[in-house]
Amino acid sequence: MKRILSFIVVVLITTGVMVGTSPGLLNSLKLGLDLKGGFEILYEAQPLEAGQSVTKQSLIQTAQSLERRINELGTTEPEVTTEGSNRIRVRLAGVSNEAEVRSMLKKPAELTFRSATAADAKKPGQYSKIELRGDDFVENGAVVGYDQLNKPEISIKVKDKAKFAEITKRLLNKELAIFLDDELLSAPTVRSELTDGSASITGSYTREEANKLADTINLGALPLKLTEKYSQSVGATLGQLSLNQTIRAGLIGSVIILVFMIAMFRVPGLIASFCLIVHTWLVLAIFYLGGFVLTLPGIAAFVLGIGMAVDANIITYERIKEEIKSGKTIRSSVIAGSKASFRTVMDANITTVIAAAVMFGLGTGSVRGFALVLIVDIVTSILTNIFFSRFLLNLLVKADAVKKPKYFGVKESDISAL
DSSP states (O other): OOHHHHHHHHHHHHHHHHHHHHHHHHHHHEEOOOHHOOEEEEEEESSSSSTOOOOHHHHHHHHHHHHHHHHHOOOOOOOOEEEEETTEEEEETOOSSHHHHHHHHHOOOOOOEEOOOOOGGGTTTTTEEEEEEGBBOTTTTTTEEETTTSEEEEEEEBBBBBHHHHHHTTTTTBBOEEEEEEEEEEBOOOOOOOSSSSSEEEESSSSHHHHHHHHHHHHHTTTTTEEEEEEEEEOOHHHHHHHHHHHHHHHHHHHHHHHHHHHHHHHHHHHHHHHHHHHHHHHHHHHHHHHOOEEEEHHHHHHHHHHHHHHHHHHHHHHHHHHHTTTOOOHHHHHHHHHHHHHHHHHHHHHHHHHHHHHHHHTTHHHHHHHHHHHHHHHHHIIIIIIHHHHHHHHHTTTSSOOSSSTTTGGGOOOOOO
């Protein structure tokens, strides 16, 4: 009686949690551009000046600069990622001003040091005269150190010492503001004329802020040019159509699977169907908590994972049916069938995870997305469709709630006499 009560409580609590949270999960899922509409661009990065190279740090900083530019345009949740040694992929879902965004993204990130003119005096915080640009600085010349008070400071070096001396002499006790594009990063004050081409930027910086500013200055010394290599655009109507068709196909397929499982395996099939629903809910919850973006390749991987989960249940329950047909008791058949099928099921799942991990490590773009969803799907399937389903079935079997072979889809005439 306690086991039956435990079974009912577990099922009711699980169902309640799923029913209560599913609407919020579905409404909060992030949709990719192939489901929501938008566009995707793959850029190849090249240095503006001959003889320079694209470093990993400069590629990351350029990607961050692109993301800041997109955010300034009001685009929601852009996805900007680096690929390989010289590529940046930009995905923007739900974008209406595609031409404006494309024009903005093509411009290289521009680092400038600016001073205030006489006209800026009436507008505090305005710096309109450009004194130095990113290519005026020595490559990787910005380094973070500490002053005598153990506060972070950034040491910088310029290529033209005479030019720098003239600027610092003219701006003595005035601010020389640092901008990335049109974003003010810092406005240090020139304290002395600097003739050796080097200077220290001090202020109330944290170590992290100082590192970020130094990286930005180093990036400015190595600006990158972006060349569009690939792009695709999906209209909002087409994206919504794809989403509706995908949901419809998923629902139809799920119903067919659930009916098949229940018809073939009766009580175990009913438990498996419930665990498949739990599996689906858990994957959606992981998507929400992890901030994943749902795309068509991701949905394909999700469906593939469900197919593997069904396959795991079929292998287990067919093995249990074989044990019952051999004349063993229900409890002995469940124990023996579960044990015999466990290694086969786990081997199939582990090998698939390994293949998906290789795809994730070597692939790019949608291939990595497909692989990641497949890995999450399989791990979740192991938890729900192997361990959780067996836990529920064992509760019923040990409570003697399923004593007859017909509850497992086995006819009495198929059972061999011991």
